[in-house]
Amino acid sequence: MKAVIMYDSAYGNTKSVAEAIAAGLEKSRTVPVSQFHSSDLSIGDLLVVGSPINGWRPTETQPMPFYVKGTEGPLLEGEIKRASSWSYELSASVKAFASRKGTP
Structure with missing residues (x-):
């Protein structure tokens, strides 16, 4: 399995x-x-989608569980970490799911 992180970024954050x-x-x-x-x-590949928000709406798709609070301006300290x-x-979640399903 590979992961593809697809994103849209207005200011690089x-x-x-x-x-x-x-x-x-x-x-x-x-x-x-x-x-x-x-x-x-x-x-079987993992797709993660990231999008900034414009007018409190994502640019391309619905937001996923991880999002950056205080999205206007530079990233807050600790957001990248x-x-x-x-x-x-x-x-870890994907690996656990795969092991339950018997896939590598």
């Missing part, structure tokens, strides 16, 4: 968070939403 998440996931890469193609994924930590939790 969401890109930074996407890169931090990718750093915590094995076999992962980031891709801007404008460059994403469905052929980038295979059955929190994103990276979340990616390790996500990786």
Whole structure:
């Protein structure tokens, strides 16, 4: 299984968070939403989507469980570390699910 972190970023903050998440996931890469193609994924791959919010609405899709509070302006101290930590939790959850299903 590989992970694809697709993101849209108006000021670079969401890109930074996407890169931090990718750093915590094995076999992962980031891709801007404008460059994403469905052929980038295979059955069983993990897709993480990140989007900034404009007018309290995401630019491309509905928000996922991890989001950055205080989204206007630069990222708050610790947000990148929190994103990276979340990616390790996500990786562990995916591995646990795969082991219950008997897949590598």
